[in-house]
Amino acid sequence: MVFSSKQLNKIIEIIRPNILTKGSNYMFEGVTGRKLVERCGGRVVLIPITKNVSSTSIINNIRQFNIKKTTSQ
Numbered sequence: 809m810v811f812s813s814k815q816l817n818k819i820i821e822i823i824r825p826n827i828l829t830k831g832s833n834y835m836f837e838g839v840t841g842r843k844l845v846e847r848c849g850g851r852v853v854l855i856p857i858t859k860n861v862s863s864t865s866i867i868n869n870i871r872q873f874n875i876k877k878t879t880s881q
Contacts, residue, residue: 824848
């Protein structure tokens, strides 16, 4: 699920995730929403960073694909 960080606490309260993931480039204590997830019974997991793979790039590629698909119809 992709969302603005301004919406994070509201989304956490609504979906009450079991796991909130962030890249291992984050410090566990600095993960936004960590305390709320833990209060809701979930946990935070830091996942290893894969060289040359960026979630931002993946999202942008999907958006570009959808724009091209929509304009070609």
